[in-house]
Amino acid sequence: MKPVPDKPLRTGYTTGSCATAAAKLALQTLLIGQPPESVSIYLPAKQWAHFTPEFVEVNELSVKVGIKKDAGDDPDITHGAVICAEVSWTEEAGVQLDGGEGVGRATKPGLDVAPGEAAINPVPRRMMTEVVTELLNESGAGKGVRVIISIPGGEELAKKTLNARLGILGGLSILGTSGIVRPFSTSAYRASIVKAIEVAVASGCTHVAATTGGRSEKYAMTQLPDLPEEAFIEMGDFVGFTLKHCKRLGIQKVTLAGMPGKFSKVAQGVMMVHSKSAPVDMDFLAGMAEEAGAAPEEIEEVRGANTATHAAELMADYPAFFALFCRSCSVNAVREVRGGMHVDTLLFAMKGQLLGKGEYSE
Numbered sequence: 001m002k003p004v005p006d007k008p009l010r011t012g013y014t015t016g017s018c019a020t021a022a023a024k025l026a027l028q029t030l031l032i033g034q035p036p037e038s039v040s041i042y043l044p045a046k047q048w049a050h051f052t053p054e055f056v057e058v059n060e061l062s063v064k065v066g067i068k069k070d071a072g073d074d075p076d077i078t079h080g081a082v083i084c085a086e087v088s089w090t091e092e093a094g095v096q097l098d099g100g101e102g103v104g105r106a107t108k109p110g111l112d113v114a115p116g117e118a119a120i121n122p123v124p125r126r127m128m129t130e131v132v133t134e135l136l137n138e139s140g141a142g143k144g145v146r147v148i149i150s151i152p153g154g155e156e157l158a159k160k161t162l163n164a165r166l167g168i169l170g171g172l173s174i175l176g177t178s179g180i181v182r183p184f185s186t187s188a189y190r191a192s193i194v195k196a197i198e199v200a201v202a203s204g205c206t207h208v209a210a211t212t213g214g215r216s217e218k219y220a221m222t223q224l225p226d227l228p229e230e231a232f233i234e235m236g237d238f239v240g241f242t243l244k245h246c247k248r249l250g251i252q253k254v255t256l257a258g259m260p261g262k263f264s265k266v267a268q269g270v271m272m273v274h275s276k277s278a279p280v281d282m283d284f285l286a287g288m289a290e291e292a293g294a295a296p297e298e299i300e301e302v303r304g305a306n307t308a309t310h311a312a313e314l315m316a317d318y319p320a321f322f323a324l325f326c327r328s329c330s331v332n333a334v335r336e337v338r339g340g341m342h343v344d345t346l347l348f349a350m351k352g353q354l355l356g357k358g359e360y361s362e
Contacts, residue, residue, distance in 0.1 A: 012072030013049055014176025015083055016124025017041065019067075019149045021051040022085035024131045026065040026147075029056060030087055031139050035065075041131060043179030044123060054082050062088035074181045077160050078172060084150045087132075089143055095132045096146040097125060102154020103174060108167025108230065110202025111195070119163070119173040120149060127179070149174055162192060165229060166199050189236060194245050196233045201249050203230045208251050210235040210242050212258040212273070219348045220257035237262070240271025240336050243343075253342040256329060260355070263347055264308035267328040271336050280308045288328070292320035312355060322347055322356025330360035 025039040035056040040048050054066040064086040071079035090096060099105065099118025106113045112121045120128075132145060151157070154171040158164070163173060200208050208231045209224055211217040217232050224231075235242035239256070246254050256266070262273040264285060270278045286303040289311075294302070298314065305311040315321040326345040333343040344359035 010072040012070045012074055012076070012079070012181040013051075014124070014179055014181055015069060015078055015081075015151075015172065015174045016121065016127060016176030017043060017049055017179040018051070018069045018083035019085055019120075019124055019174050020127040020131055020179075021049070022053070022065040022067045022083055023087060023128050023147050023149070024135065025051075025053055025056070025067075026063040026085050026087040027132055027135050027145060029058060029063040029065070030089070030145075031135070031141070035063075041127070041179075044127070044176075045178040045180050047180075049179065062086050071181045076181060077157055078151075081151055081153065081157060081172075083174075084152070085128075086148045086150070088146050089141075090146050092144045093142075094144045095129050095136075096144065097128060098146070098148055099171070099174070100148040100150035102151035102157075102171040103149055104154075104158060104163050104168035104171040106167060107169050108199055108203060110199040111166065111168070115167075118149070119168045119171070121173060121175050121177075123177045123179075124174045162196065162234065165232070166196060167230070186238075190238060190241060193233060193235055193238060193242055196230075197242070197245050197249050197251065200230050200233065201251070203228065205231045206251060207231060207253040207255070208233050208246060209255040209257055210239070210246070211256075212236060212239075212262050215350075215352075216257045216259060216348060219352045219354075220255065220346055222352075223257075223346055223354065224255060237272055237274040239266055239273055239333070243271070243333055243337050243341070247337045247341050251341070253344075254333070255344050255346060256333060257346045257348065259348055259350060260308040260312040260325075263325070263329055263345070264311075266332060266345075267325050269332045269335075271332070282311065285311045288321055288324045289315055289318070291324055292318045294318055294321070309350070312349070319356065323358055326356045326358030327360060328358075330358050334360050334362055 029035040038052045040050045054068045057064040066082040066084045104119040209220045210233045265273045289299045289302040302311045329345040330343045339362045342361035347355045
């Protein structure tokens with residue numbers, strides 16, 4: 001039976017687009033006294049987007065509008081969140097933009113906004129300012145407005161993101177460069193890795209720990225208690241990408257932390273460790289078992305193992321196997337960036353036991 005082709009994935013809109021639409025509709029209501037049924041904005045992606053408000057709240061001195069975020073088929077933590085904008089008049093000309101409930105605030109250098117500012121990134125900030133300024137100019141109102149962006153429940157949602165690690169506290173970020181969320185985009189994850197490295201550098205780190213996920217990060221923290229929190233980078237499957245950006249940004253030492261499944265690929269020289277990127281080479285692992293002094297029958301057991309984790313379990317009594325494993329990871333990592341960096345590798349079992357470590361530099 002032939003596989004059924006995947007349906008095209010549905011795109012969605014960024015928090016920045018939703019905030020801009022909410023701000024525009026709120027100001028339109030403030031100007032004409034009655035809320036429009038919908039609002040359209042022109043996105044940086046050079047296309048129009050149309051939004052219907054979740055609610056419009058008209059107060060004596062302000063108007064508040066909420067737009068429910070539709071992230072399309074992207075597994076976005078903010079999908080379904082209501083992005084709100086409250087607009088009120090000011091005597092001063094121009095646009096005053098700030099974050100309210102559920103919008104984080106920057107506390108560390110190296111981010112796209114300065115410490116102390118609301119976490120409204122430059123493109124959404126520009127989108128909102130331009131849309132509101134254009135409406136004000138057309139109306140001839142002769143005064144300015146204050147725009148407060150908020151996300152009910154945003155502080156709780158932010159606990160499921162890397163915001164606190166990056167130094168964005170109290171809520172979510174208002175993000176987006178194109179205005180559109182493209183489903184399952186690796187570009188967003190890659191961008192977050194680069195940003196995390198930039199924050200580490202801005203915090204004075206020359207040594208970072210790059211981990212494949214939350215569990216390996218937790219285990220690495222127990223082994224590296226002297227490293228500050230911002231030095232821990234969740235690289236996911238993007239080992240080579242992370243290493244290259246670490247070198248580019250001046251990091252001198254990288255500790256790789258992970259488990260046998262993904263790191264067996266790094267030991268082979270594969271720097272993209274997604275399950276579909278390359279198979280685990282059991283002959284390679286069997287060769288290391290032989291070098292570590294395993295008996296012939298044990299070597300064959302490794303060769304026939306179901307997974308790299310299974311192979312690691314079979315080699316539990318051979319510390320030399322894990323030393324070779326980790327050194328091979330470190331050697332390949334340094335060669336991936338063509339030298340000029342020190343890399344050490346920490347290999348953990350699923351429950352946190354340190355199986356081995358190894359280092360290399362050139």
